[in-house]
Amino acid sequence: xxxxxxxxxxxxxxxxxxxxxxxxxxxxxxxxxxxxxxxxxxxxxxxxxxxxxxxxxxxxxxxxxxxxxxxxxxxxxxxxxxxxxxxxxxxxxxxxxxxxxxxx
Numbered sequence: 001x002x003x004x005x006x007x008x009x010x011x012x013x014x015x016x017x018x019x020x021x022x023x024x025x026x027x028x029x030x031x032x033x034x035x036x037x038x039x040x041x042x043x044x045x046x047x048x049x050x051x052x053x054x055x056x057x058x059x060x061x062x063x064x065x066x067x068x069x070x071x072x073x074x075x076x077x078x079x080x081x082x083x084x085x086x087x088x089x090x091x092x093x094x095x096x097x098x099x100x101x102x103x104x
Contacts, residue, residue, distance in 0.1 A: 019096055029093045036086035043079035046072050 018024040050072040058064040 018093065025093050025096060029090055032086045032089045032093070036083055036090065039079045039083045039086065043076050043083055046076035046079060050076060 014024070015028075018028055050069050053066060053069040053072065054064055057066050057069070
């Protein structure tokens with residue numbers, strides 16, 4: 001059975017298949033783990049840029065808040081939301097593995 005999502009297959013069907021096929025489940029978990037890691041690092045970078053720009057602007061005598069620092073803060077929040085979503089997906093897939101182990 002193929003592990004990747006088919007061209008006409010919906011995500012709901014793909015996850016339904018993952019419920020019954022450990023290979024598909026492992027592939028989704030690997031992909032979600034990499035995506036979660038990347039978004040976590042991006043969130044950290046946006047947080048650092050926000051803090052740096054805020055401190056730089058404030059200490060130079062300009063405004064503490066700038067349009068650019070607000071944009072970085074919004075990107076930080078979006079990255080954290082995506083990070084949390086991938087975490088939920090990984091937890092759901094691990095729960096499927098746990099349920100399968102207890103049934104054996």
